[in-house]
Amino acid sequence: MRTLPAALTTAQQSATNEPRVAVTADNTIAALRRLDFVQLDATAQTIAKHDACVPADGSLTRVRSDGAGNLFQQRVTTPAAGPWGTWNAFGTGKGNVVACAAIGTRVIVIYTDAAGTGVKFRESTDYGVNFTAEAAAFTAGAAVVDLSVAYKAAGGDCAVAYVTAAALAICKRAAGTWGAPAVSAATFNSLNGVAVCYSTDYNLFVTGVEVTTLRRTFWTNTYGDGAAVALNTWGNLYTQQQAESDSSVSYNAPFAAYIDTFRVTFVEADAFTGGATRTYRTNLHPLAPWPALANTYTSPVPVNYTGAEGLALAANAADADYMYETAPDRVYRAAQSPVTATLTADVIAAEIRERDRATSGYIELDNSAGQYAGPPSPITIGNRLDVRWGYYTTSGYLTSKMADLWIAALEYRRTGGKSVLRLHVEGGWELLRRNRQRMQITHSATDSYYSVLLRITSRAGLWLTSGGVSTRADTVTPKFTIPAQMSGYEAAQQALSFLADRIRPATIASMKMLEPLTSDATTYTFGVAHPLRTVQLRSEQPRAAETHAFGVAAFGEAIDYATAAVAGAPRDYMRDASSSTGATATATATAHLRRRALDADAGLIIVPPNCGQELYDAVEFSDGYISGSAIKRRVSGIDWRYARRPVAVFEQTLYLGAM
Amino acid sequence: MPDTSTPPATMRHGILKVWYSGTYLADVQLVGSLTTWLKSIPVARDIASAEMTAGRSVLVAMLDDTNPADAAVIAVWV
Numbered sequence: 001m002r003t004l005p006a007a008l009t010t011a012q013q014s015a016t017n018e019p020r021v022a023v024t025a026d027n028t029i030a031a032l033r034r035l036d037f038v039q040l041d042a043t044a045q046t047i048a049k050h051d052a053c054v055p056a057d058g059s060l061t062r063v064r065s066d067g068a069g070n071l072f073q074q075r076v077t078t079p080a081a082g083p084w085g086t087w088n089a090f091g092t093g094k095g096n097v098v099a100c101a102a103i104g105t106r107v108i109v110i111y112t113d114a115a116g117t118g119v120k121f122r123e124s125t126d127y128g129v130n131f132t133a134e135a136a137a138f139t140a141g142a143a144v145v146d147l148s149v150a151y152k153a154a155g156g157d158c159a160v161a162y163v164t165a166a167a168l169a170i171c172k173r174a175a176g177t178w179g180a181p182a183v184s185a186a187t188f189n190s191l192n193g194v195a196v197c198y199s200t201d202y203n204l205f206v207t208g209v210e211v212t213t214l215r216r217t218f219w220t221n222t223y224g225d226g227a228a229v230a231l232n233t234w235g236n237l238y239t240q241q242q243a244e245s246d247s248s249v250s251y252n253a254p255f256a257a258y259i260d261t262f263r264v265t266f267v268e269a270d271a272f273t274g275g276a277t278r279t280y281r282t283n284l285h286p287l288a289p290w291p292a293l294a295n296t297y298t299s300p301v302p303v304n305y306t307g308a309e310g311l312a313l314a315a316n317a318a319d320a321d322y323m324y325e326t327a328p329d330r331v332y333r334a335a336q337s338p339v340t341a342t343l344t345a346d347v348i349a350a351e352i353r354e355r356d357r358a359t360s361g362y363i364e365l366d367n368s369a370g371q372y373a374g375p376p377s378p379i380t381i382g383n384r385l386d387v388r389w390g391y392y393t394t395s396g397y398l399t400s401k402m403a404d405l406w407i408a409a410l411e412y413r414r415t416g417g418k419s420v421l422r423l424h425v426e427g428g429w430e431l432l433r434r435n436r437q438r439m440q441i442t443h444s445a446t447d448s449y450y451s452v453l454l455r456i457t458s459r460a461g462l463w464l465t466s467g468g469v470s471t472r473a474d475t476v477t478p479k480f481t482i483p484a485q486m487s488g489y490e491a492a493q494q495a496l497s498f499l500a501d502r503i504r505p506a507t508i509a510s511m512k513m514l515e516p517l518t519s520d521a522t523t524y525t526f527g528v529a530h531p532l533r534t535v536q537l538r539s540e541q542p543r544a545a546e547t548h549a550f551g552v553a554a555f556g557e558a559i560d561y562a563t564a565a566v567a568g569a570p571r572d573y574m575r576d577a578s579s580s581t582g583a584t585a586t587a588t589a590t591a592h593l594r595r596r597a598l599d600a601d602a603g604l605i606i607v608p609p610n611c612g613q614e615l616y617d618a619v620e621f622s623d624g625y626i627s628g629s630a631i632k633r634r635v636s637g638i639d640w641r642y643a644r645r646p647v648a649v650f651e652q653t654l655y656l657g658a659m
Numbered sequence: 660m661p662d663t664s665t666p667p668a669t670m671r672h673g674i675l676k677v678w679y680s681g682t683y684l685a686d687v688q689l690v691g692s693l694t695t696w697l698k699s700i701p702v703a704r705d706i707a708s709a710e711m712t713a714g715r716s717v718l719v720a721m722l723d724d725t726n727p728a729d730a731a732v733i734a735v736w737v
Contacts, residue, residue: 242694243695247693249694270693272693439693439695440696440697480726481725482725483721483727484689484691485691485692486724490724494724495725575722575729577726577728
């Protein structure tokens, strides 16, 4: 249960206090600020290596190669107006790779000589107006295929990440002096793209072909700066996207920016009949720590741009102004600023249903003055709603924020002279239902059930946290493959069927996983201080009396003998490919039997809302007509209801389950 | 409805990518998967080896969607 201020607890236990349903909409999809890109330029140019950056004055610097040894640079001070057609010659007789970065007043442009091994740079300390003459940075061990640069600090410390035909390397500049390149020990069949940005380490995004398997792959990696990875040390390589060697699919042109989180673009080129070359966007959940594990970036979202060298990302991290996606022939821009709208004064009804693996409901807004015609930003499908339930208290209005909701549909209702905008809402499980895997994901033998579930939720834009998961969830490493097109919901269901744990949505687009235990302490008591309006207490058989797990040449079972003695008690069976001993198969059967016991329906109670109530809380109530002692049950579902008219309603139905 | 036990088997349409006649295993691209294949799926022994030509359609019975080793190619056509 969410912790409540004492004044709110007191208020919700009084039948006479004024209810409060506070609703705010904001431009956030899952956990990510929504960026609505607007095209500023589409002037045709040769598509070759390119990059873009934004220094502190808000100007946009673009650099590009023409693929024939000529480099061009452009600085636009007022991007809303351009001009975009004017490029400055920046070098001739050079290599065909180029990149840039900015921080504060500095802009650096990195490129190679004609041989491809001599890495050169020119730098500006006046926002890209004037640049130094060309200077040597370092010499690569082989011709550079792609490179990327990121500043660490306004003083000029930075690093250039680059790939040669089959090696990944990075070279840092500290206090104005370039060091020697550090080559990763990781081996590759071939490499074609790299992007680097700096958060607390150097964060790398790499595309190429995996050694041995020859799978086309998009990886993440880290070069440590002493945060998540030790200083000047390479981190692990993690696969984020992968295609078979004979799939005719390849990845290239990664770009990355660390703004509110790691935002990344890359190109997927499909050479099979009917395939297309297209840029995709992906990101890491803002709560996810770096280094992100394999398959934790969100399922890629297609962008309507088909250039072979992708879209560079540029934004001034210190200024929540605009973010740019650029290519030689394209400039898109989106405001980064949060857009929020407080809807509380117009909320006339709300009904939210929280269930095991489902959230639904609606918020109705008074539209009697047509104030929601349009509707106004940020009220639109996909955006987040912050919904808080509370009362007027001795400390004023106090509320408790429920799990994040998102707008699933909009419905204007005009009847009897009334005008209402109904916002249909959904929760985290519904995001998982829509998240279908673009590729088959085979989990490694070291991934626990919790780790598998964390990645399933992460790809849907949700972050899984532990609220006390079972030892089994944390330690058993199943054979688990998620086929292409399977939804995150189905995959999570499959994994959870082997555990007694439950997952409930939470705030900041997160999900909390916990193991309900019979020994769980009561979180709240009804019927004494807190009024109890209705009780329907139900007792029924557990949903299974026996569970059988069939492993690999192993069998395990769990039996509830008391239930099994009752005629008709059902038996569940499970195929358990992860178990090869009787003991592990028995553990699977035991976990499933516990899971099914929790499914038993124990009735419901109707109360004035307990504003902090959450799914799977243990609650208690007393009713002498039912039992001489306190009755303790687990919350298996919550209905929240609020209406101003025709009859004022403010109540909560708690669906109960077994402890 | 809460989950009960092992989900029912599913049938999936696939494209045969690689045939390993010695072990009677096959790599199969499930329709809907553009980038990754199921590797080394057992093939019903009543299917003649000569019929297993790359590019043909196959029917894959998946006893457990999350464990490709628990699947079998049970028909081939076209």
